[in-house]
Amino acid sequence: MTYVVVGGGLAGAKAVETLRGEGFDGPVTLIAAETDRPYERPPLSKGLLLGTDEPESVFVHTQEWYDDHNVDLRLGVTVTAIDRDARVVRTAGGDDIPYERLLLATGSSPRPLPVPGGERAFLLRTLEDSHRISAAVTASTRVVVVGAGWIGLEVAAAARTRGAEVTVVGTGALPLQNVLGDEMGQMFADLHRAHGTELRLGTHVTEVTPTEVVLADGTRLPADVVIAGVGVTPNVALASGAGLATDDGVLVSPSLATSDPAIFAAGDIAAVEHAFLGRRIRVEHWDVAIHTGQAAARAMLGQPVAYDRLPYFFTDQYDLGMEYTGVAPADAEVVVRGDVAGREFIAFWLVDGRVAAGMNVNVWDVADQIGDLIRSRAVVDPKRLADSSIELSSV
Template identity: 70%
Template sequence: MTFVVVGGGLAAAKAVQTLRDEGFEGPVTLIGSERNRPYERPPLSKGVLLGTDPEDSVFVHSPEWYPEHDVTLRSGSRVTAIDRAAKVVRLDGGDEIAYEKLLLATGSSPRPLPVPGGERALLLRTIEDSRRISEAVTGDRRVVVVGSGWIGLEVAAAARSRGATVDVVGTTRVPLENVLGPEIAEVFAELHRANGVTLHMGTHAESVDAKSVRLADGTTLAADVVVAGIGVTPNVELAADAGLAVDNGVLVDRRLATSDPDIFAAGDIANVDHPFLKHRIRVEHWATALNSGPVAARAMLGQDVSYDKLPYFYTDQFDLGMEYTGWVPPSSSPQVIVRGDLTTREFISFWLVDGKVAAGMNVNVWDVTEQIEALIRSGRAIDQDRLADPSVSLSDLLG
């Protein structure tokens, strides 16, 4: 059997590693459109952008790992088509590669800034993007970040930490309001204000020129550098053109199999029929790539596996470190319970739906993600007074 993996990120790298770890001895080819070997992306907006981590720390495997494990690495090659009938993928150079099982881990692309002059805005997705932004946001530069989500705030924190003057533009009342709700989102707003970032909320960029950004509210911001962090789009064109079922990503079952039983999808593009959450979810964070690649690989080998990992992500901004575990249904109106002190930014916040913990976020509180996950998976209604009381251990809430 010949296995082909399309993608140059963490999900693809972990998939081919798992194939070998599970004892698969057949041909494996990994095809990535970037010229670099597979790497992780979170450091690009954190340590690499900040200058505290070397670029080569992002790579999943050493250059020698691929030949040592008999994995054919086709970097700098783009798959242009999947012929499902012939079971081959076609590359931009004209080559065809046959497969018995195929994994798509094509990731996502940052959305360009759709305003006049928006092409001037830098985007962050690749090592080269991170390097370009890192070189641009130092010293006395005036940086405008359009977008107040996780990427936008991480870029703002890195730029401000490197001495730049930073303005952040966002459409909501406070950054991350749609993700965290107003009370918890205000913690991040105050964090950035306290560190000298100027927030321009409830507005959007209308145009960009060589030295400024004009906002919809009439404000003009001086800008030597503009960075856009307004979200990403899953790269589903290849799957859609091949006739696979696509709807907000590539539709996959619990085994990460697509509508074609010989083709699987992992990472950003996978819209998973999640067996625990009883809902379709598509998550674009690092942990999804880390965990879904190996599950897809085992499914390709015929194992009866199930992708039931809870969504997890983290961020580091200034002196704040955070981990978030779980998922809140978008149609719900969750109740927020806080354990700790929002003003000192040392707390755990819980989102409850029907009295049960749906998600938890620990801020500058560590080694609690397993307990938070256990609370979520318990499916029990939790005593809210005890949940809010730091003197009651999270483990005791399950007793």
């Protein structure tokens, strides 16, 4: 059996690690379009951007690991097509690489800023992007961040921590409003304003000039550096070109198999029929890259897999650390235990009286308990849920 993984991100790296960890000793090839070996992306908008993380700390494995585990790591190689009949992947260099099992972990691409001059804005996706932004942002830099989502806010916090003058522009009335709702969106707005970041919300950018960002109302924001964080698009062209079922991502079963049983998908592109949630879900976060990569590898080996891990992500902004477990609509009922103003609390999103998601802010070692509440599907008493004197396990 020959296993090929296309995509040199975290999902691909964890897949080949799992193949070897599960005892597979046949040929394994990992093909990466980037020239850097696989690395983790969260530090790109956090510690690496701040300069507090060592550059080498972001890599999933050393080069020696790939050598020692007989993984054929091909960097700087772009796969252009999949021939499903011949079971080969074709590269831009003209090579045909055969496979018996194939994993697609092609990730996603940041959306460019679709306005005149938008090409002047930095995008953050790769290690090189992070290095370029880090070099451009100093204590005297005027930074405008376009986008008040997770990446935009993390970049804003890193730039502000470095002493830059930072303005965040967002289309919503509050940051993260479409993800967390009004109350938690207001908490993040208060956090950034408390650290000196200016928020221009409920508006959008119409132009980027060499020295300014122009808003819809005509406001002109001086800008030495513009960074766009306006979302990403899953890289499904390779899959759709091969005739695999795609929509918002590559459609996969709970075993991470595509519409071709010899081909699997993981990471940002995988729209998984989730075994616990009972619906299809695609999540663009670090934790999902790790665990879908591992699950896909096991399924490729013929092991029974039914992916049911609850979505999980985290953020670090200024003095706030947060973990979010589960998935819930932003307009769901919110119950809080703890001190929102002091930014030390747990927020729960309830759907039909049941906990669908929880977010712990500067409260630690509770993510598993939040997950247990979600998995129990139990109807909870909101008053008991909000009462910090009652153990979560007793709610």
